[in-house]
Amino acid sequence: MNAVISYKQKGLFILSDKSKQERSQLLISREHKSEDTIIEVKGTRIGGSSHTLIAGPCSIESEGQLRTVAKTLKQAGVTVLRGGAFKPRTSPYNFQGLGEDGLKMLKKVADEVGMVTISEIMTPEQIDVAADYVDIFQIGARNMQNFDLLRAVGKTDKPVLLKRGLSATLEEFKFAAEYVLDQGNDRVMLMERGIRTFEKATRNTLDISAVPILKQETHLPVLVDVTHSTGRKEIMLPCAKAGLAAGADGVMIEVHPNPPQALSDAKQQLNMEEFQVFWQELTNSGLYNK
Template sequence: MSDKSQQKKSQLLVSRGNKNEDTIIKVKQTVIGGSSQTLIAGPCSVESKEQLVTVGSTLKKSGLSVLRGGAFKPRTSPYSFQGLGEEGLKMMKGVADEMGLVTISEIMSSNQIDTAAKYIDIFQIGARNMHNFDLLKAVGQTKKPVLLKRGLSATLEEFMLAAEYILHHGNDQVMLIERGIRTFETATRNTLDISAVPILKQETHLPVLVDVSHSTGRKDILLPCAKAALAAGADGVMVEIHPDPTNALSDGKQQLNMEEFQTFLDGVRDSGLYH
């Protein structure tokens, strides 16, 4: 990159050159970024109130406060489960309000913003929409925190520039999340780019998290990957959990059941990396 390009890069709103101190995002009683890490968990898709009650109760008993769940689902196949839409968001809000949880759910288009804003605390922009610039501009005009996922084959520069769209339009409450990138490797669903964590932490002031479920697609390596993410300096980890993964309507193979999640959580906490 040329010196001129580097100068421009250091002037970006997302860059350390523009703001040296870490951005800290506060939602209700939850703090993301700064001196502590956050563990976010929940089902790939919202399926029923009973499912959310089970998951929410598990989070609350475990001392966790952030529930994720998909209501609008971007799926590769048009025949796959597309989510419950607004009804799913209503379920999430009901359970979250009852249990004092913060909610994260994905929106796929700008016309979903007003509806989703009534029910959820944090907008998620998924990997497939990282380059949906109209959506980035629209969430930039809201006051809701945004969790932005790295695109399937996006460079870190492209990832940071996608976040720049949101900040440029007025919303500085942005979190970045590495969720694996597409490579030639087939042993995992995607390839977890751990190097993205220290690079993004060095070059931006935004909180950086890692989605170990989507990056690996494998239950058996979620714990070591979560440890690696925290060791690299991640501000948090996202993991998918489900009361009955075998019968999940989406991504069952990568979701932990409640017993597996407890083992995962114990492993993360016993590692000495999570605080």
């Protein structure tokens, strides 16, 4: 039988011209599920009435580095520890991350202080490796449309943090999340991390309007990454406030014990003191619900 005909018989092709009515049947949509999705991981709740801060270094570099950051974060009340072990780097000659060694450090330190871990995976194969150490899988901006990876995390039972692509439309972002939900995993959170524009004053342009649109059109938690969107320490606090005021469920920020020595993102990670100021002012603003 002709393959085209078999696809047509399955009725799959019809969806390529999905009407508005059909679109509302997307699993990510508010029409499909009206209440907010709240993701629980080891006692931490993401989404709903409280806010979440995800913090930690860009790259995992050593246990000592992680421990310094984690202790400070935990003491401040932060519950989710991030750290990159598999690093997507523009150049093959840049530091590519410590891999599984890094993940082991992440878990060890997180267990010591009692935090939830999140780290980026870049291929389906890394799922099995990372599953032993990581509580939340992060899909990075460059992999937002790595559809096999989306399907693969969709088959796991771990929460997924999906970052918006560098120039992905909100339509494409939502469909990327749909790939995960379509495989049975509905514990997905969306992260706006800045889009590419002509503006050179910031690393990327934080698309603040993405927050209310995603909150209104989907039931998933929405967070803003104020490190990669701005690339400028002095505006991370106001942008974090803006994100919360716009309805975001949380914020991600990079923190490093000694940013100038960092193996990646040296210029835009907060040091311990800068983090304390950031966190104090954010929680004092009245915009952040612990």
